[in-house]
Amino acid sequence: MPINPVIKLDAIEKTYHTGEVDVHAVRGVSLDILPGEFVAIMGSSGSGKSTMMNVIGALDRPTGGHYWLDGIDVSTLDRDELADVRNEKIGFVFQGFNLLSRTTALENVEMPMLYHRERISAHEQRERAMHCLELVGLAKRGDHHPNQLSGGQQQRVAIARALVNRPTLLLADEPTGNLDTQTSIEIMGVFQKLNDQGITIIMVTHELDVARFTKRMIILRDGKVVTDKAVEPRSVAEKELQLLRQEQQAVKLVKE
């Protein structure tokens, strides 16, 4: 029996009508992403990767083609149905973390459950949020506010928030863009660990170093797929961290 793809894109097009000129941001992208994949979508600015991200994230509808997410034809849904799809099927991780300020980490993680179609009891919300914070290694920081957390910690909270509604897909938009090298590798380690547990992840990035941590690389140029290949050799976060630490010790950046 063939495995049903999590994402099936069929000749997706997106055209923006701005003034007199039509901007063709995406011109016919077709691809399948299977459960358990870890995909990097790459491309320079203007390549259409942000638009792809918005379409895959059900934030925007394509102007042409079809998009099936977990068997649902997302391209035909209305605003409210798209909101429900985002809530139940997709976990977002953004470049700028996008946590609510003056709201504790735990409450940030609980937030998507407030908008779930089925009512989740306060007790269960708390339990699920705590569980997700444990997954990203921040169980003890639940009562901290975002401004009391480092960038890496904030991104971990954001990942926990993305996981809390048990989505079929984790969608990360430049998740390491605001982080230093070491923290970036740590965050990629979190993604790799989650992917090992079977979670499908799609990540948009323009950094090749970061893309090497994924399993499959899709490169867009001018709204079309130009490269779609397995990542070889693949970086493993634990090893990369060790290497980095050795280098840092060599120049006495950190204590031995």
Next chain:
Amino acid sequence: MRIFASIRIAGRALRRNKMRSLLTMLGIIIGVGSVIAAVSLTSGATKQVEDQVSSLGESVVTVFSGNFTSGAQRGGWGSAPTLTVEDAKAIAALPNVVGVSPEVRDREQVLANGLNWNTQVMGESPDYPQIRNWGISSGVMFADTDVRSLAKTAVIGQTVADELFPGVNPIGQTVRIRNLPFLIVGVLAPKGFNLFGQDQDDTIVVPYSSHMHRITTRTFVNSILVQAANDKVINSVQNDITELLLTRHRSKEQDFTVRNQLELMQAVTATSRAMGFLLAGVAAVSLIVGGIGIMNIMLVSVTERTREIGIRMAVGARAADILVQFLIEAVTLSAIGGGIGIAGGVLISDLVGYWQHMPTVTPFGWIGIAFASSAVIGVISGFYPAWKASQLDPIDALRYE
């Protein structure tokens, strides 16, 4: 239901900007507070007047004799000798009439206990205390037999009792009216001043027959007090009396006037209703001003929190969720403002009433209206900003800096 979640979110957002929330509420607080204070003070005053009106008696119809015109000289009400005791007896036979008292009034210098006093001497029937809703504090009212026998019995008001019998029980004593000794059988309960500032207790009540035959020598009465069974039949009783008297007097012109307590009451309530409309106008203006303040701040708040709205939409908030969240924020602001305003208004009116010795009535109806309308103002003024927030595009909102 996610309403509770929305209320929690709204509460948190308002607590985050305490000073701003308070200043936003201030418009509603001042508006509602001043209206509640004004209403409780004015309705206190109205209540006082109404109490005085009802102290004249309940469901009472008064028949005055017409004005007496002699040549070019015109007398006032009660000057024409048109009403008789027989008229009163005929009225007593009408349906729904439960008490009748022909009234004769006169001022006399009276003597008792070695003291003298000028007071109003009234001729009435034994129904008088019942009609006027006036209790007897000690002794009894004179009886029908006293009326028939032109008895020299009297019931005196508290002021007369105090002036003529200081420290002495007046019951069983005599008071001399035009040198005739009247036996005091009862003392009327203190009633205080009437609407026009007259001391109602400065009076002596005797049987009307004794008054007409022994004190004055009159064949007519000044007025006839009639008590109807209740307020609902008061108008029909009034009409019956008019008809009856027109027939009895066989006159083309109405030589008497029939008034009821309700008319006086209506005159008083008309004043307070006019005051009420005025206050409602002020309230409406101040609530609108408060509402504009709320709308202004909500618009600022939506712009400030565009990114937050984007985040919420990205994780699955529907447009309606965002709308409800901001609406609840606006309603919470205005409802809390209304609540504080009501408490403040009641407090202020009580303080003013206490210092100025003015009666106050806590206007529960107005409190309900004030609270409801401040909540409605919250919905109205919050709707546009909330709708604006709900129509944001999640992609643009997420990118908003």
